[in-house]
Amino acid sequence: MAKHSSQFRFFKSRHVPELTVLKAAMSDFSYDRHAHEEYAFGVTLAGRQDFFSGGEFHRSPPGNVIQFNPEEVHDGHSGGESTLGYVMAYVAPRxxxxxxxxxxxxxxAGRFRSAETLIPDPALRQAILELVHLVTRQVGSRIDQEQALYRVVTRLVQRAGRFQPGGIVSRPDALLKHAKDYILAHLEEDVSLDDISQAAHLSKYHFLRLFRQQFGITPHQYVLNCRINAARSALETGAVPNDVALRYGFADLSHFNRRFKRIYGMTPYQYQRSVMH
Structure with missing residues (x-):
């Protein structure tokens, strides 16, 4: 198969500082050995990704996840005759x-380092691809991208056998109520975990732990739930589903449809027809 010239395109997140995504098609290009200051989370999409890292050579087939820790030296090139296609998300450690x-x-956590470089994990792959989609299409909100990052991080920690979903911590109800009130008051805005934890007067770490322990879901999930509930109320007044999707920060009508149906068993349009006729 004839190879075409290599193409690279970078996308900076409009929502999360120091988050960059690369979409690459490589045939006639080889990376020199180098290292990034960021974590790098990638997925091989087509062809084969051959590279050196951690003292050994690796071959990544389509569907495989590649993960580099900060300062981890590696190179890379297309393996075989087919053009290599892959995506990579770079995220600053902080x-x-x-x-x-x-x-x-x-x-x-200090500086978490994964011991794995090649990772055949469908859940991790899906989280990375969701993050890439949000950044490259410039859709969704900051909380959507943070949730995708959270899924990537938790899956890596799970694979390391070090995931701790609980924890014995105090539950300052009044502070968490500040957080909930802030979320409800800013459903139409592009809120972040930093915004919400500051409203609760808690560090981001303590806020995540306390919120999940008390409410059984992450702040990301709670924000999404509140947006769905607000969207439902808007639909009941006759608001156009597409307008409702944009108002409450969904990437597009298709994304809104999927999220809404998971909670109510029907699309927003079907729900609106059922309650207004």
């Missing part, structure tokens, strides 16, 4: 510190 700490059940 953007993930609280997420790793929460998943590890510690107040401070």
């Amino acid at each position: 953007q993930l510190e609280a997420l790793f700490a929460d998943a590890l059940g510690r107040e401070s």
Whole structure:
């Protein structure tokens, strides 16, 4: 099969600082050995990804996840005759510190390092691809991208056998009520975990731990739930589903349809017809 010239395109997240996504098609290009200051989470989409890292050579087939820790030296090129297609998300360590700490059940996670480089894990792959989709299509809100990052982090910690979903912590109800009130008052805005935890006067780490312990879901899930409930009320007044989707931060009508149906068993349009006729 004839190879075409290599193509690279970078996308900066509009919502999460220091989050960049690369979409690449490689045939006639080879990376020199180098290292990034960020964590790198990638998925091989087509062809084969051959590279050196951690003192050994690796071959990544389509569907496989590749993960590099900060400062981990590697190179890369297309293996075989087919053009290599892959995506890679680069995230600064400070953007993930609280997420790793929460998943590890510690107040401070230090610098988490995965022992795995090639990872055949469908759940991790899906989380990375969801993050890539949100950034490259410039859709959704900050909380959507943070949730995708949270899924990546928790899956890596689970694979390391160090995931701690609980933890014995106090439950300052009044502070968490501040957080809930803030979320409800800003459903149409692009809120972040930093915004919500500051409203609760808690560090991001403590906020994540306390919120999940008390309410049984993550703040990301709670925000989404509140947006769905608000959207339902808007639909009952006759608001156009597409307008409702945009108002409450869903990536598009298709994304809104999927999320709504998971809770109410029907699409927003079907729900609206059922309550207004």
